[in-house]
Amino acid sequence: xxxxxxxxxxxxxxxxxxxxxxxxxxxxxxxxxxxxxxxxxxxxxxxxxxxxxxxxxxxxxxxxxxxxxxxxxxxxxxxxxxxxxxxxxxxxxxxxxxxxxxxxxxxxxxxxxxxxxxxxxxxxxxxxxxxxxxxxxxxxxxxxxxxxxxxxxxxxxxxxxxxxxxxxxxxxxxxxxxxxxxxxxxxxxxxxxxxxxxxxxxxxxxxxxxxxxxxxxxxxxxxxxxxxxxxxxxxxxxxxxxxxxxxxxxxxxxxxxxxxxxxxxxxxxxxxxxxxxxxxxxxxxxxxxxxxxxxxxxxxxxxxxxxxxxxxxxxxxxxxxxxxxxxxxxxxxxxxxxxxxxxxxxxxxxxxxxxxxxxxxxxxxxxxxxxxxxxxxxxxxxxxxxxxxxxxxxxxxxxxxxxxxxxxxxxxxxxxxxxxxxxxxxxxxxxxxxxxxxxxxxx
Amino acid sequence: xxxxxxxxxxxxxxxxxxxxxxxxxxxxxxxxxxxxxxxxxxxxxxxxxxxxxxxxxxxxxxxxxxxxxxxxxxxxxxxxxxxxxxxxxxxxxxxxxxxxxxxxxxxxxxxxxxxxxxxxxxxxxxxxxxxxxxxxxxxxxxxxxxxxxxxxxxxxxxxxxxxxxxxxxxxxxxxxxxxxxxxxxxxxxxxxxxxxxxxxxxxxxxxxxxxxxxxxxxxxxxxxxxxxxxxxxxxxxxxxxxxxxxxxxxxxxxxxxxxxxxxxxxxxxxxxxxxxxxxxxxxxxxxxxxxxxxxxxxxxxxxxxxxxxxxxxxxxxxxxxxxxxxxxxxxxxxxxxxxxxxxxxxxxxxxxxxxxxxxxxxxxxxxxxxxxxxxxxxxxxxxxxxxxxxxxxxxxxxxxxxxxxxxxxxxxxxxxxxxxxxxxxxxxxxxxxxxxxxxxxxx
Numbered sequence: 001x002x003x004x005x006x007x008x009x010x011x012x013x014x015x016x017x018x019x020x021x022x023x024x025x026x027x028x029x030x031x032x033x034x035x036x037x038x039x040x041x042x043x044x045x046x047x048x049x050x051x052x053x054x055x056x057x058x059x060x061x062x063x064x065x066x067x068x069x070x071x072x073x074x075x076x077x078x079x080x081x082x083x084x085x086x087x088x089x090x091x092x093x094x095x096x097x098x099x100x101x102x103x104x105x106x107x108x109x110x111x112x113x114x115x116x117x118x119x120x121x122x123x124x125x126x127x128x129x130x131x132x133x134x135x136x137x138x139x140x141x142x143x144x145x146x147x148x149x150x151x152x153x154x155x156x157x158x159x160x161x162x163x164x165x166x167x168x169x170x171x172x173x174x175x176x177x178x179x180x181x182x183x184x185x186x187x188x189x190x191x192x193x194x195x196x197x198x199x200x201x202x203x204x205x206x207x208x209x210x211x212x213x214x215x216x217x218x219x220x221x222x223x224x225x226x227x228x229x230x231x232x233x234x235x236x237x238x239x240x241x242x243x244x245x246x247x248x249x250x251x252x253x254x255x256x257x258x259x260x261x262x263x264x265x266x267x268x269x270x271x272x273x274x275x276x277x278x279x280x281x282x283x284x285x286x287x288x289x290x291x292x293x294x295x296x297x298x299x300x301x302x303x304x305x306x307x308x309x310x311x312x313x314x315x316x317x318x319x320x321x322x323x324x325x326x327x328x329x330x331x332x333x334x335x336x337x338x339x340x341x342x343x344x345x346x347x348x349x350x351x352x353x354x355x356x357x358x359x360x361x362x363x364x365x366x367x368x369x370x371x372x373x374x375x376x377x378x379x380x381x382x383x384x385x386x387x388x389x390x391x392x393x394x395x396x397x398x399x400x401x402x403x404x405x406x407x408x409x410x411x412x413x414x415x416x417x418x419x420x421x422x423x424x425x426x427x428x429x430x431x432x433x434x435x436x437x438x439x440x441x442x443x
Numbered sequence: 444x445x446x447x448x449x450x451x452x453x454x455x456x457x458x459x460x461x462x463x464x465x466x467x468x469x470x471x472x473x474x475x476x477x478x479x480x481x482x483x484x485x486x487x488x489x490x491x492x493x494x495x496x497x498x499x500x501x502x503x504x505x506x507x508x509x510x511x512x513x514x515x516x517x518x519x520x521x522x523x524x525x526x527x528x529x530x531x532x533x534x535x536x537x538x539x540x541x542x543x544x545x546x547x548x549x550x551x552x553x554x555x556x557x558x559x560x561x562x563x564x565x566x567x568x569x570x571x572x573x574x575x576x577x578x579x580x581x582x583x584x585x586x587x588x589x590x591x592x593x594x595x596x597x598x599x600x601x602x603x604x605x606x607x608x609x610x611x612x613x614x615x616x617x618x619x620x621x622x623x624x625x626x627x628x629x630x631x632x633x634x635x636x637x638x639x640x641x642x643x644x645x646x647x648x649x650x651x652x653x654x655x656x657x658x659x660x661x662x663x664x665x666x667x668x669x670x671x672x673x674x675x676x677x678x679x680x681x682x683x684x685x686x687x688x689x690x691x692x693x694x695x696x697x698x699x700x701x702x703x704x705x706x707x708x709x710x711x712x713x714x715x716x717x718x719x720x721x722x723x724x725x726x727x728x729x730x731x732x733x734x735x736x737x738x739x740x741x742x743x744x745x746x747x748x749x750x751x752x753x754x755x756x757x758x759x760x761x762x763x764x765x766x767x768x769x770x771x772x773x774x775x776x777x778x779x780x781x782x783x784x785x786x787x788x789x790x791x792x793x794x795x796x797x798x799x800x801x802x803x804x805x806x807x808x809x810x811x812x813x814x815x816x817x818x819x820x821x822x823x824x825x826x827x828x829x830x831x832x833x834x835x836x837x838x839x840x841x842x843x844x845x846x847x848x849x850x851x852x853x854x855x856x857x858x859x860x861x862x863x864x865x866x867x868x869x870x871x872x873x874x875x876x877x878x879x880x881x882x883x884x885x886x
Contacts, residue, residue: 028782031536033522053505162701171820209846209882362632365811438825
């Protein structure tokens, strides 16, 4: 097999549990099973990739035949792919407080039900709570003799409250996801909080669109770091010529207050003990004090374009590894929240996140807050709803004028190329000058 | 393709044998049993810039089981047919936790037309064919000198779904899918286009050409001021708004749970009389076409919006029995592992067609952040992709950056017209739409 330069197999098996309680009715609660592997072979040029359900690692001639099948696929590739050398290391999976798998489905259903019940109050017409739990056993091996395994269990819940009055309808929600163990106990206040937000939003007005000073709360500022910087620093996009950050390493692209990091070794929701190519994970500073310092890389993109560190390849079970973020955050500054409010003067405070999206080649991003408040003379004023923020990456990063000292991380999921992976984003409060705020209001 | 080592390569009759065993065993322990088996294969290839970098092959299998006992619905799924007994146990255990509900039974076999509506036997899973599709994309991109492909992909797939229940239903349907997509860039201006069909009748060169046109034409966009103007949403941008806001509001579950703005308006004129929206499950070669839904209920045309009036809502069996309605044959399932939910088959926008590009308007190809629209209230504020002025039927000056803010329900109350050309976007068929006096946030 002289035309086969490298192979690897990533096999993930496990089970997922979900519970869905809608207006007091247990709609579904149960467990499903999955078993998927992906085999990659590097031929004389590029990759042949085979996804296999229910993988049993064959040995001897049968395994060689499997490799040969992938090599046959690779025969149609034209791009000469090289791989950067890999450092190997497994980090211990963070300790869990209470393993969700040791708690019965009945008890988890009762705990979730308590959160859902807590969201019922006057003005609320619907309450819904869902729980997801996913345990994965991962095994990675490659042609250089690497053989790594790990086991993780992520779990969490979402609670949604819908409030309605005179035909108007608004929603409030809370969510918590973790890889540190069951987080369903004593969370009734989260249900109440979702309900309070939904009811309060009935009286909120749409924000007026335009340029203004905006304070982003830690959750939204985390999404800002993810959308405005994280994606465009992904080595595969840079390699394709589809990132506005291509060729800009060493250049000042943002405020000197701004340091943005991706760190899969942090014990947060996006933690990986090793990446999807069996490479050691570590902290990567994408931007340090306003200067673009590193891209995020897989072995392939590191070899192709350099300027950064590997260990950032991730994959859904059965899918091929691609460059992804893990735990992405803005480093703390030294401003406190009161100073940020005061410096904002007249503007808007944006809270929570309904997600975001970026066109990395054009360098334009959008993300949406759950709600916000007008800021008038440094004081918090009326509540506003349905506020988005958009911007151009290269100009917006210079607009960060204050960075707080109160960083928090928020778990979520990020989609790219049809693959969804667990991530966390975080930041302290951040003050942004000349933010382009989208809203349909007149005030 | 030679793939003898895959245990997942289930032949149809093997799947049927397992299905019969599950029905027999499950029938002893539950009132009713339903089994769904999905198997699929695909080949695909990706371009990075101008060269093929990856070739992939997948073989999937999934088995889903639902059991009903005293109105308690349980479900589970597995990708491993050998674990069917564990999967059946998990389904029964899940039913024990579900809240019992009114239940009138799974459907009996019906005399449905035979044949596969979205299957083309000419689709062969050959990596070389995927390679030829990619070459077609490249030839289209070359129409525009400035544009370069950043990435592109082509895939061919075949899938087979078998649905059986303890009342004697044993339906089977095969589908084929051929999809291509291309991303192009010209300087910092990007363009994206895609197409899919159940056969080989797609034009990859046209896809490449369109992506390249969008990238090229959007170069040197001019600023636009915040204010109001007429907007034309491309079929894709229109589909994003419909999918995120309007379609969920037509789900009988959301309607009865208080999560739909449209709930009080059945039979009432809510939208512009020029707007109709219906599900036609029997379109020959329609990607979502099927004679039966994911629960075996015969499908039929559903007029959700007829000349602006809300005509009906969509129901699956569970929701219909709970609220005293009839299933509309709207159950869908995301593969065997996905839960049954309410959806549509081929969603079609109807209504009179006119020349909507004669009068000056801001044309929008795509929305960044459409998924952040509020599905309850319909409010959204999104960033625009490839915004450009259009007048006298031709594309004019591009706009650098703009946001559109509004409410999806409100903007369809009075539309400026539907375009003459209908575009097939997966399982949606719709034209461009003109919207008068929309709120734009410029730079």
